[in-house]
Amino acid sequence: MAGNSDPLSPRAKLAVTAGKAVAAASRAAGRGSGSVIGGRVALRLDPDLLGRLAQNLDVTLVSATNGKTTTTRLIAEALRAAGPVVSNALGANMPAGITSALAGSSEAKFGVIEVDEKYLAGVARDTDPKCIALLNLSRDQLDRAAETRMLAENWREGLAGTKAVIVANCDDPLVVWAASSSPNVIWVAAGQMWKDDAWSCPSCGGVMQRPGDDWFCGECGFRRPTPTWALSGDHVLDPHGSAWPIHLQLPGRANKANAASSAAVAAVFGVPPQVALERMYQVQAVAGRYDVVQFQNRDLRLLLAKNPAGWLETFSLIDPPPTPVVLSVNARGADGTDTSWLWDVDYTRLTGHPIFVIGDRKLDLAVRLEVANQHFQVCENLDQAVQMCPPGRIEVIANYTAFQDLRRRVGN
Structure with a gap:
């Protein structure tokens, strides 16, 4: 808290301590940052904790x-x-x-x-x-x-x-x-x-x-x-x-x-x-977004796009053709399991780019690209897609969990 004019109650302090302990245990077990599970435990112990903090x-x-x-x-x-x-x-x-x-x-x-x-x-x-x-x-x-x-x-x-x-x-x-x-x-x-x-x-x-x-x-x-x-x-x-x-x-x-x-x-x-x-100006990347990473001796720029509006904005900032583009789409819980939004995206904006498609729902995306008359190749994973890309920097666009998968794969 800023200043000590209103210190946390003993219950609130216990909730904060317990939450931090659970978060640390989650991190130690390799299950991510632990922030969500830690917060859940803390709120269970003191439902008013957010307001107090x-x-x-x-x-x-x-x-x-x-x-x-x-x-x-x-x-x-x-x-x-x-x-x-x-x-x-x-x-x-x-x-x-x-x-x-x-x-x-x-x-x-x-x-x-x-x-x-x-x-x-x-x-x-x-x-x-x-x-x-x-x-x-x-x-x-x-x-x-x-x-x-x-x-x-x-x-x-x-x-x-x-x-x-x-x-x-x-x-x-x-x-x-x-x-x-x-x-x-x-x-x-x-x-x-x-x-x-x-x-x-x-x-x-x-x-x-x-x-x-x-x-x-x-x-x-x-x-x-x-x-x-x-x-x-x-x-x-x-x-x-x-x-x-x-x-x-x-x-x-x-x-x-x-x-x-x-x-x-x-x-x-x-x-x-x-x-x-x-x-x-200090901000170079945000949770991996916009990062340029080295992978298999290539420069990959990682771009997150979760929905039609996001894909439209992202298409506007990629390098011009013939820069290769890798597209990755999943439909897990955090993404939303309905992929019909792919039909709301104008993929004709990718005309002239070599396109490589990966992710859990690569076939859904492939059907959409086919209808948009785009030239693309479906690949098993990022490694294969990068090997098939022509020379130069590669733009990689992914939705939420696909983006997390990519970051793990490239060690980012």
Whole structure:
């Protein structure tokens, strides 16, 4: 906890100690970081522990379908200019993982917490955040996630009347509708590449009009709010109209958008844009994403894409043809077991790239690529795919558990 004004109760201390012990045992057994199981044990012993751990922190919550892990990392780097930060940097973003992360630091001033979209309202209730960043909402894990408007409604109801400052993307109608129930919103023009979940008005169901970068509902008048922060090319425009250059080691337009939202959050805590953006340059990779690794004497860039919106953004940042591309798709519990989302991805964007397909659901992906008239080869594993790739750097795009498999294989 920050300071000792309100020390943890004996029960809370016991819960933290037990959670750390279980996490350490899990790590020793080679079962991952142990953060989730440790957090579960701690919450079982003290159901109010998350709130207790957060009570002396200035908390920022970050939620979205895509980009929340990276944005959490960028905000954490920016806020370190103003004091120590605790964060769930490895992406364990449900209550158990969040509790475990907060239990790991007693000196922090700020808590920067990535939250799974389905848990945002509950975590906001428990942690009394000063700021909440809402980036985007799109289809994801079709077998177990509610459709996107229901998630937006869950956010809207859960955040109604919150004291937190909401930093929200004004280019995503679902995010705008969700945030509009809050009294204090800072709108950021961060852009929206994927629009297929926002053609109907979330407020009345009418057809959304989209002239240029604007949007509005012709039936009920729901419309894009005027932003005070904006991404403009390689710069962030602040509320005073000043343009601050974005220098990132992370690739792509989506990460510039994440940086713009992160700068707006940092400003809520008094960190100026220039300082915030300079600190964000330190971030080279996020939990292995964007890392370039050596494997079988080749350079592989590892890219995570979990859903149609994520794949669309990822296709925009890979090297041009004829750079080889390895695609890996699984459909395990953490991915969602329904692979019908593959049909929502525009694979014609890969035309000209030699494509190699691996993963548990490589045949599902192969059928989709066949229909998209792409040239591809199905391979047994990463080793075989790399051996078959023509010379040069290889782009490797994988969904969630496939990405973890790849990292283990390349020793990352």
